[in-house]
Amino acid sequence: MTTSTVEAAAPAAGVPGRRVPRGGRWPAFAARRTVRFAGSLWVLVTAAFLMIHLIPGDPVRAALGMTASPELVRARRAELGLDDPLWQQYLHFLKGLCTGDLGTSTISALPVSQVVGERLPATLELAGLAFVVALAVAIPLGTVMAALTRGGRRRGGELVFTSVSVLLAAVPEFLLSVLLAYVFGVQLGWFPVAGRDGPASYVLPVLALSVGPAAVLARIGRVEMLSVLGADFVRTARAKRLPARLVYVRHALPNALTATLTLGGLLLSALVAGTVLVENVFAWPGLGSTIVQSIQQKDFPVVQGIVLVYGAGVLVINLLVDVLLAVLDPRSTIKEG
Amino acid sequence: MSVRDSRWAAVVRTPVGLCAAVLLLVVVVVAVLAPLLWGERASVVDTGAVQQGPSAAHLLGTDTLGRDIFYRVLVATRLSVLLAVTATVIGVLLGLLLGTAPAVLPRRAGRLVTSAVHTAVAFPGLLLALFFAVIFGVGTTGAVLAIGLATAPSFARLTQTLSASVAGKDFVAAARVAGVGRIRMLVRHILPNIAEPLAVNATIGAGTALLAFAGLSFLGLGVQAPDYDWGRLLGEGLNRISLTPAPALAPCLAVVVTGLAFNLFGEAAAAALGVRPLSPRRTEARGLSTQRPGTVVEPDGAESVLAVRNLRVSFPGRDAPVTPVRGVSLTVRPGEAVGVVGESGSGKSLTALAAARLVEPPGEVTADRLEFAGTELLRASDRELGPLLGGRLAMVFQDPMTSFNPVLSVGRQLAEVAEQHRGMSRGAALAAAVDRLREVRVPAPERRAGQYPHEFSGGMRQRAMIGMGLMGGPRLIVADEPTTALDVTVQRRVLRLLADVRAAEGTALLLISHDVTVVAGTCDRILVMYAGRIVEELPAAELFAAARHPYTRALLAAVPDLDTDRARPLPVIPGRPPEPDRLPEGCAFAPRCPRAEDRCRGEDPDLVTDSAGHRLACWNPAPTPVAATSGGAS
Numbered sequence: 025m026t027t028s029t030v031e032a033a034a035p036a037a038g039v040p041g042r043r044v045p046r047g048g049r050w051p052a053f054a055a056r057r058t059v060r061f062a063g064s065l066w067v068l069v070t071a072a073f074l075m076i077h078l079i080p081g082d083p084v085r086a087a088l089g090m091t092a093s094p095e096l097v098r099a100r101r102a103e104l105g106l107d108d109p110l111w112q113q114y115l116h117f118l119k120g121l122c123t124g125d126l127g128t129s130t131i132s133a134l135p136v137s138q139v140v141g142e143r144l145p146a147t148l149e150l151a152g153l154a155f156v157v158a159l160a161v162a163i164p165l166g167t168v169m170a171a172l173t174r175g176g177r178r179r180g181g182e183l184v185f186t187s188v189s190v191l192l193a194a195v196p197e198f199l200l201s202v203l204l205a206y207v208f209g210v211q212l213g214w215f216p217v218a219g220r221d222g223p224a225s226y227v228l229p230v231l232a233l234s235v236g237p238a239a240v241l242a243r244i245g246r247v248e249m250l251s252v253l254g255a256d257f258v259r260t261a262r263a264k265r266l267p268a269r270l271v272y273v274r275h276a277l278p279n280a281l282t283a284t285l286t287l288g289g290l291l292l293s294a295l296v297a298g299t300v301l302v303e304n305v306f307a308w309p310g311l312g313s314t315i316v317q318s319i320q321q322k323d324f325p326v327v328q329g330i331v332l333v334y335g336a337g338v339l340v341i342n343l344l345v346d347v348l349l350a351v352l353d354p355r356s357t358i359k360e361g
Numbered sequence: 362m363s364v365r366d367s368r369w370a371a372v373v374r375t376p377v378g379l380c381a382a383v384l385l386l387v388v389v390v391v392a393v394l395a396p397l398l399w400g401e402r403a404s405v406v407d408t409g410a411v412q413q414g415p416s417a418a419h420l421l422g423t424d425t426l427g428r429d430i431f432y433r434v435l436v437a438t439r440l441s442v443l444l445a446v447t448a449t450v451i452g453v454l455l456g457l458l459l460g461t462a463p464a465v466l467p468r469r470a471g472r473l474v475t476s477a478v479h480t481a482v483a484f485p486g487l488l489l490a491l492f493f494a495v496i497f498g499v500g501t502t503g504a505v506l507a508i509g510l511a512t513a514p515s516f517a518r519l520t521q522t523l524s525a526s527v528a529g530k531d532f533v534a535a536a537r538v539a540g541v542g543r544i545r546m547l548v549r550h551i552l553p554n555i556a557e558p559l560a561v562n563a564t565i566g567a568g569t570a571l572l573a574f575a576g577l578s579f580l581g582l583g584v585q586a587p588d589y590d591w592g593r594l595l596g597e598g599l600n601r602i603s604l605t606p607a608p609a610l611a612p613c614l615a616v617v618v619t620g621l622a623f624n625l626f627g628e629a630a631a632a633a634l635g636v637r638p639l640s641p642r643r644t645e646a647r648g649l650s651t652q653r654p655g656t657v658v659e660p661d662g663a664e665s666v667l668a669v670r671n672l673r674v675s676f677p678g679r680d681a682p683v684t685p686v687r688g689v690s691l692t693v694r695p696g697e698a699v700g701v702v703g704e705s706g707s708g709k710s711l712t713a714l715a716a717a718r719l720v721e722p723p724g725e726v727t728a729d730r731l732e733f734a735g736t737e738l739l740r741a742s743d744r745e746l747g748p749l750l751g752g753r754l755a756m757v758f759q760d761p762m763t764s765f766n767p768v769l770s771v772g773r774q775l776a777e778v779a780e781q782h783r784g785m786s787r788g789a790a791l792a793a794a795v796d797r798l799r800e801v802r803v804p805a806p807e808r809r810a811g812q813y814p815h816e817f818s819g820g821m822r823q824r825a826m827i828g829m830g831l832m833g834g835p836r837l838i839v840a841d842e843p844t845t846a847l848d849v850t851v852q853r854r855v856l857r858l859l860a861d862v863r864a865a866e867g868t869a870l871l872l873i874s875h876d877v878t879v880v881a882g883t884c885d886r887i888l889v890m891y892a893g894r895i896v897e898e899l900p901a902a903e904l905f906a907a908a909r910h911p912y913t914r915a916l917l918a919a920v921p922d923l924d925t926d927r928a929r930p931l932p933v934i935p936g937r938p939p940e941p942d943r944l945p946e947g948c949a950f951a952p953r954c955p956r957a958e959d960r961c962r963g964e965d966p967d968l969v970t971d972s973a974g975h976r977l978a979c980w981n982p983a984p985t986p987v988a989a990t991s992g993g994a995s
Contacts, residue, residue, distance in 0.1 A: 067480050071492070078496045086498075177722065194621055196572045198579060199613045202599060206606045217603070256763035263719055263758075264778050264829075265751025274777075278768045297485035301576050305599065316580045319495055327495050334488050342483055353768050 053350060061343050068335040073117050075331065076324050077110070087130050087322040100130075126332070127325035131318075136329035139314065144333065146220055147303070147310035151296050153226065154233035158295075159288065162238045166245025166284070167272065173246070174253055185246070192239035198301035201232040205305065218307040229306045233298055237291040244287055248280040255279070282353045289345030293338045371633045378629030384622035392442045395435040403432035404587075414605040421607040424597060430608045433594060434615055441590040442619065444505055444583075445571035451509025452570070453563050456516025461551070464524060465543050475521065481514035489514070490573055494582050504583035508573050512566055519562055523555040561630045568623030575616045591616050666837045666869045667693040667716060670730035674708075674715045677723050678942050685941040686711050687893040690968075693837060698863060698870040700880030700901065702916065703890035706938050709873045712890070713839050716871070717756055718746060734836055748833075752782040755830025755868075759842040761822035765814035771825050772798070772810025778832035793832065801828035801858055820851035824858055831862065837869045838862070844879060856883055877904075877916050889913045892939055892949035895968055898976035907975065909982035911954045948980065956981045 076083055084100045085092070101107055104127075105116055120126065126136035173182040208228060209217030215227045252258060253276055261275040303312035311330050318326040372378040407427030414422045420431040459478055463471030481489065489511035490504075497503030527533060527550075536550050577583035578592025579599075586593075591612040598608030674686035686708040693699045701709045715726045718738050731738045734753055736745065758764040766774060775794035779785045785793065791810065798806035801824040814822055823843060830838055840859065844852035860883060863870055874880050880887055881904050889897040889910060897910040908914055915934045936953040939945060945952050951961040960980050968978040 064480050064483070067477075075492065075495055079498070174721075194624060195617060196576070196620070198576055199595075199617055202595065202602070202609050202613050205599075206602055206610065210603050210606065256758060256760060257766040259719060260756070260758060260764045260826075260829075261766065263717060263750075263756040264781070265747045265749075266777065266781055267747075270777070270781075274769070275766050279766070293483070294485045294487075297487035300487060300491065301580065304580055315491065316582065319491070320499060320581060324495070331488075331492055331495075335484065338484055338488070 050350075057343065057346055061339060064339050065336065068332065068339065069118070069121065070114075072328050072332045072335065073114055075328060079324070083322070083324050087324065121332075126329040129318075129323055129326045131321050131323045131326075136325050139326055140311070140329050140333055143309065143311045143314050146308060147296075147299050147312060149226070150229055150233065150303070150308060150310060151292070151299050153230045154295055154299075155237070155288075155292050157230055157234040158238040158241060158291070161234070162241035162245055163277075163281075163284070165238075166242040167249050167277065167280070169242070169246045170249030170253060170280075171272065174250055186243065189239040189243040193236050193243070195236065196301075197232050197236055197298040198305055200235060201229070201302050201305035204228045204232050220308055220310075225306075229302050229308055232302050232305070233295055236298075237288075237295055240291060241284060241288060245280065245284045248283045249276060252276045252280045278352050282349055285345060285348060285352070289341055292341050292345075296334060296337055296341070372626075372630045375629050375633055377625055378633060381622050381625035381629055384618065385626055388438065388442060388619050388622055391435060392439040395432075396439050399432040399436055402429060403436040404428060412601065412604075415607050421611050422605055424608065430594070430598070430611065433589060434591070434611045437590050437594055437612070438615070438619075440584065440588065441571065441574065441592075441616075444501065444574050444590065445567055448505045448508035448570045448574065449512065449563055449567040451505065452512030452566065453516050453559065455509065455513035456518075457520055457552075457559075459513060459517035460520025461524060461547055463521065464547060464551070478514050478517045478521070482518050486511045486515075486569070486573060487576065490577060491582075494577065499582050499585070501584050501588065504574060504577045508570050508577070511573070512570060516559075516562070516566070519559065520555065523558055524551045527551050527554045558631075561627055564630060565624055565627030568620045568627065571620050571623065572616065575612075665692045665694050665732070666697075666734060667691070667871065668730055668732040669712075669716055669728060672712065672715055672726070672728040672731060674711050674720055675725050675727075682725075683942040685893050686715060689890070689893075689895055691888055691895065691898075693869050693871055695836065696863065696867045696869055697886065698872060698884040700884035700887045701871065701873045701890055702875065702877050702880050702887060704934075704938050705875060706940075707890040708893035708941075709890045710841050713756075713841050713871065713873050717750060717754055717839055719756070748782045751778065752833025753836045755827075755833065755835040755838045757823070757826050757830055757838060757840040757843045760846045761819065761826045762814070762846070764826060765822060767814055770811050770813055771817065775810070775825070775829045775832055778829060782833050794828075797828040797831050798825060800831065801825065801862075802854075803828070819847050820854060823847060823851075823855050827855070827858060827862065831866070834866075835868055837871060839871045839873075841873045842875070843872070845874070845876075852879070859883065877920055881905075889916070892944060893941060894949070894978065895976070896950065896978045898968075903975075907985050909975075909977055909985055910979050911956045911981075911983050912950050914983050948978075956983060 079086065082097070082101075084097050084104065084106065088097060088100065105113055108116070124137055126140065128135055129139060132139070169182075169185050172178055173185075205217045205228060208214050214224075216222075216225045217228065219225055257279075258271065258276055261271045266275070299308075299310060300312035300315065302308065303310045304316055307313065311333060315327060315330040315334075318324075318330070373382050405428060407423065410419070410423050410427045412423060412425055413419055413427075416422070419429045421434070422430055424430055424433070459474055462474045465471075466474065486508075490507045493507035493510045494503055497506045524547075533546070533550055536546055541550070574583055574590065575592035575595065578590050579596045580592075581596065584590045584593050594612040595609055595616070598610075598612065602609045669692070670690045672686060672689045673684060675682040675684040677683075685706075689708070689712050691699065691701075691712075701712065703709050711720070714720050715728075716731065716733070716738075718726075720726050726739070728739060734749060736749055738746065738750075741749070765771065772791055772794045775797060776785075776787070776790035779790040779793050780787060783790075795806045795810050798810055803809050803821055803825055809817070809821075809825075817825060823846075827838070827840075827843075838859070843859070844855050847855060856879065859870060859872075862868060870884070872880055872884055881901050884901050887899060887901050887904055888895050889908075889912065891912050897908065897913045899907055904913075905917060908917060912934075919933060934953060939949055939952075945962070947960075947962040947964055948954070948957070948966055951957040954961065958981050964980070966978045966980050968976050970976050
């Protein structure tokens with residue numbers, strides 16, 4: 025990694041190769057990451073555009089049904105610009121995206137951007153809360169379990185922790201939703217089982233979404249923490265006789281977090297997907313229930329708009345994870361990833 | 362073939378694997394038989410018994426058309442499993458195609474496929490499945506294709522990774538040299554070698570596909586009436602969960618159990634086919650009865666920075682505790698440099714860690730005396746130990762790369778010592794850190810302090826590590842192989858720095874090394890350790906002339922000097938040091954010792970001090986070279 029040739033050279037600014045000066049690391053990293061983001065975004069937008077054209081048969085005929093008159097179908101096709109050459113439609117689609125015009129719902133005749141704007145907050149709340157809950161539970165839990173079970177101590181506790189977390193992680197969120205709805209909604213009657221109305225209605229959907237990721241994160245977090253606690257630099261920190269709090273929080277945790285957060289990003293993407301199912305179980309008025317409804321109604325502009333939002337969400341999450349990693353671990357900015 | 366069969370048989374021999382295999386078998390039997398046996402009963406419409414709760418006639422109640430839910434759940438097994446497996450097969454085949462394409466296609470097209478797969482993998486499977494469900498339309502076929510296509514990217518990724526690892530192997534290289542074509546290479550050499558891990562992952566994938574399918578059907582995007590799978594049954598049941606839970610919970614349970622069976626079987630197979638967990642049992646450790654504590658003779662009247670008497674470190678072993686440090690006694694006086702030499706595994710590093718109270722449970726440290734700067738460490742509270750060991754005792758470890766925290770700036774790591782133990786403010790501590798970096802000759806210390814360890818070179822990092830030790834104004838530096846990880850030219854600079862620091866601050870040094878020349882050149886006194894005990898102690902100046910322990914002599918003989926006949930190979934010590942859990946009886950060095958006698962193999966010699974203060978643990982010491990040349994006998 026390093027060479028001893030720099031030993032004698034006083035300022036490292038002119039040193040070639042990997043040793044990038046402190047100020048120069050971030051622009052290079054930002055440029056590389058932006059290009060990748062833009063590339064993925066282009067793929068997403070194009071895929072969403074092509075989606076409608078890949079549907080076998082005529083989407084307008086499919087949407088309007090077999091009984092619709094040929095004139096109506098022709099008129100609607102013209103209205104949607106489906107008779108133009110593909111490249112023209114593509115340009116039109118891109119232009120619309122830039123101005124925030126996602127098209128018009130074929131069912132409700134509302135602008136898609138309006139539909140998305142009304143439904144997005146409910147989904148964001150759900151996913152965001154669930155992720156925060158998962159992190160807030162998993163990171164302290166993983167850290168504490170690592171501290172308690174290090175050096176092969178408390179094997180019984182380790183076994184219970186591992187098996188419970190594996191089991192919880194294996195139950196899919198929508199089945200968990202059903203169980204939670206039954207136990208806490210129907211049997212105990214503590215929380216409402218449907219709708220988004222007041223703080224109590226958030227409890228079950230958020231719980232259903234966060235249990236799985238929390239279990240995975242806590243388990244991985246513990247393993248990561250254990251390996252970090254065995255690292256030389258933790259021994260150094262202990263040799264400096266820093267209080268245990270500082271050894272864990274300042275020295276060990278940031279190093280354990282890098283891997284945990286990478287996984288957390290993947291889990292957050294999966295969690296966004298999970299909202300689709302959970303929203304449908306709890307009749308949550310978000311994007312997930314809307315997209316399913318729109319697919320069944322063949323309201324393709326709405327489906328297209330929501331697919332774009334979900335896709336962009338996943339890309340943004342991946343970008344944020346990379347940036348966060350770069351802040352936590354300065355080495356990751358110089359790594360090619 | 363039989364080898365592979367027996368390997369798969371090993372999967373069933375693990376408890377988890379057996380459990381999963383039995384579950385899977387039950388699922389398959391139900392899937393095959395249920396539609397034949399109960400297909401009729403499951404579709405009998407009974408308008409007289411609509412939406413009933415569980416009863417004797419209908420175990421789980423009836424649905425909106427009065428059909429028996431229990432039988433419907435059983436019959437649905439076939440469709441649910443079949444669809445999941447079909448989708449997985451599509452995913453695996455497509456994944457194989459995409460994953461191997463880069464190896465066969467022209468380079469640019471291959472790259473395109475790779476990056477497409479890379480992008481697709483970032484999206485969660487369910488979102489991809491929804492996307493494809495839109496294209497293929499709502500219905501069973503659409504859902505199978507959607508889930509198949511959605512799982513393809515991850516299998517493509519897996520195929521790429523696996524074939525890349527196989528492609529790097531020798532036999533593939535050999536085939537390439539032999540001129541085997543790319544497609545033939547793929548079919549004959551690469552695919553057979555990745556089949557097993559791919560099969561394992563496909564099994565796990567089938568479990569995931571089952572869950573995904575249940576999800577799609579539950580959303581109304583999968584199986585459509587009059588067909589039914591578990592997902593549809595769940596969706597129907599959920600509508601009246603507030604009235605009766607069984608119609609929703611039963612398909613739930615079926616999905617979870619079957620999904621778990623696939624997953625567990627896959628995991629068990631991965632474990633059984635991948636790493637072999639069973640290692641051959643190590644031969645039993647010898648009892649501790651043959652070991653005796655080293656006897657302390659030295660009456661140390663003089664003031665000492667570090668005084669250790671009968672230090673023992675033990676760890677719980679398989680049968681009995683293992684004791685890698687067995688009764689070490691040593692003294693370091695103020696300003697003195699003491700070296701500890703020995704091969705790796707002799708317990709010298711552990712001795713240093715124990716002296717700094719850095720041995721962690723389950724390791725256990727005992728000593729008659731473990732005194733640093735006048736404080737008995739084994740009885741001191743953590744509150745006392747903090748400033749004492751954190752400030753007055755500096756540790757320098759072997760590998761400066763791994764010993765610095767990679768995510769904190771070097772200056773910060775130095776400064777926190779002063780913040781913690783000298784009560785300095787953040788700013789003052791950082792200024793002190795810069796001063797210390799300058800002292801240890803780190804160039805441009807102000808700028809360097811803000812840099813991270815990976816931006817330092819190896820030698821500079823080790824000097825910074827020494828600087829970190831100096832932050833608390835130490836009375837003793839314990840340096841554990843401080844130069845081993847460094848280039849030879851850098852080694853000398855680090856050693857010189859240690860010597861300068863001692864001269865300037867009057868700090869004592871305990872230097873641990875496997876390198877006799879390093880220790881001899883730096884230290885005043887030398888301790889030789891073997892198998893957890895000190896076997897000889899003597900002044901560094903007399904090392905070459907007066908060393909008498911056969912082990913010390915062997916260490917010295919392995920060092921070349923100007924008189925060494927370079928035509929002959931350097932003498933090496935035959936054999937290896939014993940493992941701490943199977944020490945030989947008697948003197949631990951006896952099996953490798955050219956001078957060993959019967960007594961050496963039966964009785965462990967004590968460490969005794971002669972009139973010159975020279976300590977030695979040997980029944981049959983070598984004559985000193987000086988004595989030998991003058992013709993004297995031992």
